[in-house]
Amino acid sequence: MNTENKLIKDSQELLGKLKAHEEQVFSTKLKTNERVLARVTDGIYREPVSALRELISNAFDADAENVFITTDAPRFKNIRIEDDGQGMSVETLVHVIHNIGGSLKRTSNGEFYGVTGSNGNYSPKGRRLIGKIGIGLFSVSQLSQNFQIITKRSGDNFRTVATVALQQYNEVDEREADQEYESGNVNIWKEKVEDLNSHGTTIVLNNIRVQARETLTDKRFWRDFDINQNESQLKKIKPPTPKKYYIGRLENGKNAEEILHSINKDGVYQSLPWDEGTADDEKFLQMTKRVWDETLKSNQRPQIEKLFDHYFYMLWRLSLSIPTNYVNGDIFDTTDPDKYLCYHLSNLAKEQAKKFDFEPGKSIRETLKIEKINDNEKFKVSVDNIVLKRPILFDDLPKTKGRINKPMVFFGKYSENFGGKPATLSAGELKFHAYLFWNNKIAPVEHRGVLIRVFNASGTLFDETFLDYQVQEINRLEQITCEIFIEKGFDSALNIDRESFNYSHPHAVLLTRWLHNSLRQLTNTQKSLASSARTEQKTQNLDLAIDGIKQIAQKVWDSNHESSLISKPSVDFVKENTQISINDGQEEDEEEGYTDYSLNREILNFKSNERNTQNEKHRMRILEEKLKAIATVLISYGIFDLVPVDKRDEMLRAIYEIVQVEGNDNA
Ligand SMILES: Nc1ncnc2c1ncn2[C@@H]1O[C@H](COP(=O)(O)OP(=O)(O)OP(=O)(O)O)[C@@H](O)[C@H]1O
Ligand SMILES: [Mg+2]
Numbered sequence: 001m002n003t004e005n006k007l008i009k010d011s012q013e014l015l016g017k018l019k020a021h022e023e024q025v026f027s028t029k030l031k032t033n034e035r036v037l038a039r040v041t042d043g044i045y046r047e048p049v050s051a052l053r054e055l056i057s058n059a060f061d062a063d064a065e066n067v068f069i070t071t072d073a074p075r076f077k078n079i080r081i082e083d084d085g086q087g088m089s090v091e092t093l094v095h096v097i098h099n100i101g102g103s104l105k106r107t108s109n110g111e112f113y114g115v116t117g118s119n120g121n122y123s124p125k126g127r128r129l130i131g132k133i134g135i136g137l138f139s140v141s142q143l144s145q146n147f148q149i150i151t152k153r154s155g156d157n158f159r160t161v162a163t164v165a166l167q168q169y170n171e172v173d174e175r176e177a178d179q180e181y182e183s184g185n186v187n188i189w190k191e192k193v194e195d196l197n198s199h200g201t202t203i204v205l206n207n208i209r210v211q212a213r214e215t216l217t218d219k220r221f222w223r224d225f226d227i228n229q230n231e232s233q234l235k236k237i238k239p240p241t242p243k244k245y246y247i248g249r250l251e252n253g254k255n256a257e258e259i260l261h262s263i264n265k266d267g268v269y270q271s272l273p274w275d276e277g278t279a280d281d282e283k284f285l286q287m288t289k290r291v292w293d294e295t296l297k298s299n300q301r302p303q304i305e306k307l308f309d310h311y312f313y314m315l316w317r318l319s320l321s322i323p324t325n326y327v328n329g330d331i332f333d334t335t336d337p338d339k340y341l342c343y344h345l346s347n348l349a350k351e352q353a354k355k356f357d358f359e360p361g362k363s364i365r366e367t368l369k370i371e372k373i374n375d376n377e378k379f380k381v382s383v384d385n386i387v388l389k390r391p392i393l394f395d396d397l398p399k400t401k402g403r404i405n406k407p408m409v410f411f412g413k414y415s416e417n418f419g420g421k422p423a424t425l426s427a428g429e430l431k432f433h434a435y436l437f438w439n440n441k442i443a444p445v446e447h448r449g450v451l452i453r454v455f456n457a458s459g460t461l462f463d464e465t466f467l468d469y470q471v472q473e474i475n476r477l478e479q480i481t482c483e484i485f486i487e488k489g490f491d492s493a494l495n496i497d498r499e500s501f502n503y504s505h506p507h508a509v510l511l512t513r514w515l516h517n518s519l520r521q522l523t524n525t526q527k528s529l530a531s532s533a534r535t536e537q538k539t540q541n542l543d544l545a546i547d548g549i550k551q552i553a554q555k556v557w558d559s560n561h562e563s564s565l566i567s568k569p570s571v572d573f574v575k576e577n578t579q580i581s582i583n584d585g586q587e588e589d590e591e592e593g594y595t596d597y598s599l600n601r602e603i604l605n606f607k608s609n610e611r612n613t614q615n616e617k618h619r620m621r622i623l624e625e626k627l628k629a630i631a632t633v634l635i636s637y638g639i640f641d642l643v644p645v646d647k648r649d650e651m652l653r654a655i656y657e658i659v660q661v662e663g664n665d666n667a
Contacts, residue, residue: 058136467512
């Protein structure tokens with residue numbers, strides 16, 4: 001077979017050649033079709049939260065320190081996203097518009113356009129980039145058909161403005177198939193500005209699409225709520241409950257104008273998850289605490305999806321996915337060694353986690369030598385003056401009654417460079433660190449599971465299956481929340497929407513194996529701690545019971561013997577025929593070594609073929625103690641001595657049999 005070396009880019013030319021020649025190989029190039037891309041950008045990001053996440057990620061990649069998102073909630077007609085990042089040059093903006101799907105990030109051209117540093121994987125200021133494909137920005141298409149990009153670099157005396165009008169599907173579908181496809185019209189211009197130093201990018205979304213507005217305003221929920229409420233009035237049944245927290249709802253006023261729906265006569269129209277007057281920076285902490293507080297009330301399984309309306313639920317999910325601070329500190333920054341039971345996870349399949357302590361004042365991060373990736377200290381995002389923080393609490397969790405009274409935290413590190421195997425086989429180096437947090441309760445329910453952050457960003461939420469962990473540990477798994485922080489690799493396992501990943505990717509396979517091995521260690525450690533705590537508790541209870549019984553006998557003796565000179569006689573069970581007994585190794589606190597009243601141990605053998613369980617042993621110990629106390633009481637009143645020696649055992653056995661009766665099946 002012949003091969004023609006010339007590359008044929010034109011379709012017509014290729015077709016002509018193929019028709020004219022058999023048995024000849026021609027080369028061509030794949031082309032991206034904008035139409036396919038437009039479908040991708042319009043279809044893969046389904047919820048408003050995804051679009052906001054993508055825009056925030058772009059601001060992060062542009063080295064922004066602040067992102068301000070403003071909406072006209074609860075109307076949701078307009079949304080504006082403003083950052084103080086490095087902005088775009090005219091060349092970059094034009095490149096972006098003409099190369100959807102052709103990101104400059106992670107390319108050698110990135111530096112020239114000011115999009116990356118000299119290493120294409122990093123931002124100019126050294127952040128590990130989140131973006132890679134060049135479609136994230138167009139996720140706004142699900143929110144609005146028309147949007148505006150306003151961008152300025154420091155030092156420029158102008159800003160560049162582009163307005164984009166996207167084509168709608170139905171318009172597209174009605175076109176002739178061979179007509180050239182355009183995904184949208186763009187107007188672009190420069191505007192003079194005075195302030196040379198300002199920099200950043202603003203995306204303005206006007207006229208939010210009807211469908212997106214319905215989602216954002218939680219329209220379906222409120223409609224169903226109203227229907228149910230009417231129904232409940234008619235049928236005189238319990239009315240439905242609204243979401244506990246909501247940003248407000250609209251109703252139709254006169255002339256079909258939308259007005260706020262008030263909750264009461266004072267014109268209150270919203271229910272916020274924080275106290276009035278709470279500082280912007282504290283709002284998320286309060287919101288998180290309120291969710292945890294639910295566990296103290298009757299709500300054992302608080303679900304954010306049920307507690308919050310779409311808006312707050314969206315903010316919650318958004319804050320989980322962006323690189324930003326935790327509401328009350330990062331667990332790796334913990335410096336108090338008494339706060340948790342800390343364990344170090346082994347990377348080997350047969351080993352167990354090891355408990356570790358650390359010096360007070362030194363953080364866990366320092367102790368375990370864990371690197372910070374994409375430091376989130378310098379990235380602050382707010383939506384409508386609510387500063388977004390990771391709503392994950394590690395401190396001041398509501399106390400629960402469990403036997404293990406502190407959270408157990410398992411820390412681990414993993415790295416694999418595949419011994420220098422080519423990246424095509426190994427997908428390159430993989431490195432990550434993680435914590436697995438065990439607590440009697442995890443709130444909200446949506447936080448049970450594992451969340452994977454790639455370079456500190458995540459489109460996926462907590463996976464409650466723990467990447468399909470097959471071991472039957474339902475109860476224990478519900479008490480675990482876990483975050484894995486990817487430092488190197490894994491990125492290529494992410495699907496393009498960043499909201500799911502390819503489980504068969506070599507890095508995903510390794511990470512899954514590591515996680516399952518870690519879960520095994522956690523559950524083993526937790527189980528053995530819980531069972532030793534249980535045994536300890538039982539022994540304590542037994543000691544308390546025995547003490548109580550002895551005290552009663554002592555009191556009776558004391559009240560019958562004014563003179564403290566006559567001490568309470570010792571009473572004990574001894575083996576038959578041993579009149580003056582030496583302690584037979586039984587737990588005994590009478591120190592003398594001989595017994596004033598030796599009782600026949602045979603008495604206790606009644607029904608002694610009971611199961612030899614821990615519980616049964618404890619029961620027998622208590623019975624024995626009771627019988628000794630009863631004997632002491634009889635001695636105290638002088639009754640015991642009235643009974644002939646050879647009848648005493650008989651009498652005690654009768655009492656013992658009576659005391660033994662419990663009236664349940666096990667007796
Ligand atoms: N806020 C911003 N500041 C500066 N440049 C931006 C901003 N948002 C987008 N850009 C530029 O527009 C480009 C396209 O953004 P887009 O989100 O579509 O793709 P990406 O971030 O490169 O990759 P991905 O599709 O993986 O997100 C970016 O590569 C960047 O050059
Ligand atoms: Mg992006």
